[in-house]
Amino acid sequence: MSESKHGERRRAEESSTAGTEILRTEELTKTFGGIVALRNVDLSVERGELHAVIGPNGAGKTTLFNTITGTLPPSSGRVWFDGEDVTDLSQEERPHRGLARSFQSNQLFNDLTVLENVRIVVQTMRSGTFALNVLGDGRSKYREEASDYLERIGLDGQHNTKTKNLSHGDQRRLGIAVALATEPSVLLLDEPTSGMGSTETRETADMIDELRQELGLTILLIEHDMDIVLAMSDRITVLNQGEILATGAPDVIRENEEVQNAYLGGMREEL
Numbered sequence: 001m002s003e004s005k006h007g008e009r010r011r012a013e014e015s016s017t018a019g020t021e022i023l024r025t026e027e028l029t030k031t032f033g034g035i036v037a038l039r040n041v042d043l044s045v046e047r048g049e050l051h052a053v054i055g056p057n058g059a060g061k062t063t064l065f066n067t068i069t070g071t072l073p074p075s076s077g078r079v080w081f082d083g084e085d086v087t088d089l090s091q092e093e094r095p096h097r098g099l100a101r102s103f104q105s106n107q108l109f110n111d112l113t114v115l116e117n118v119r120i121v122v123q124t125m126r127s128g129t130f131a132l133n134v135l136g137d138g139r140s141k142y143r144e145e146a147s148d149y150l151e152r153i154g155l156d157g158q159h160n161t162k163t164k165n166l167s168h169g170d171q172r173r174l175g176i177a178v179a180l181a182t183e184p185s186v187l188l189l190d191e192p193t194s195g196m197g198s199t200e201t202r203e204t205a206d207m208i209d210e211l212r213q214e215l216g217l218t219i220l221l222i223e224h225d226m227d228i229v230l231a232m233s234d235r236i237t238v239l240n241q242g243e244i245l246a247t248g249a250p251d252v253i254r255e256n257e258e259v260q261n262a263y264l265g266g267m268r269e270e271l
């Protein structure tokens, strides 16, 4: 399986600095009118770790992702990525720095094939800007690279399928492949297994684990399935009402009384 030079270099740098902080939020706050969705959130993500963000509905998980990726500006506070303050960078610029999130289905070209969706992003990233002629200019080197990403996420049999005809689960996987095509150092995954049955959930979790190991990725994950979170994570941050309640290894989080109290009912039992 081929890899771009850019990707090889980035990953070589990462393996030599594993364990150091790559992403940090500093007193990150986001309000919507009177609602405080995030309050002074200090999150620290280490290079190479799989760091899960959990919390009850409305805890602020998606808002945290949106402010880290630049989808929403924070009301106050900073976002640091790889030693640089990226708070004021646009969401289009952040993937060029190595910070990406999986694409949602409404961000994919639904009338184009699976391969073309990935190829367009490969080509756009390698050439610097998105140009309309990218749509019709599928040079083979870009198609080959796109094909590698599809193989990694198990969609290699679907190159010529129109995206709108993919199953829900395969669209989510394609969203991950498109994000991988930006060659991220840090990949944010917002509920990658939502809407999947138990077998597909397990397969997706295994695939994420493999990607992480093979590509040396750092992953920040929002996931409601507690079995997956406890099995996969190096560390877990628990958000509750916009604030960090605890951060720690799965065993520590499982035993934390405050965390258990925040998860009323079924979630409490799952923990």
Ligand SMILES: Nc1ncnc2c1ncn2[C@@H]1O[C@H](COP(=O)(O)OP(=O)(O)OP(=O)(O)O)[C@@H](O)[C@H]1O
Pocket: 032, 035, 036, 037, 055, 056, 057, 058, 059, 060, 061, 062, 063, 064
């Ligand atoms: N665009 C918005 N406008 C107004 N309020 C918002 C907006 N986005 C989020 N909120 C509010 O901010 C709070 C945090 O929401 P957020 O979606 O970040 O939580 P979450 O932990 O991702 O929840 P869930 O698990 O249900 O997806 C909630 O009270 C939500 O209603």
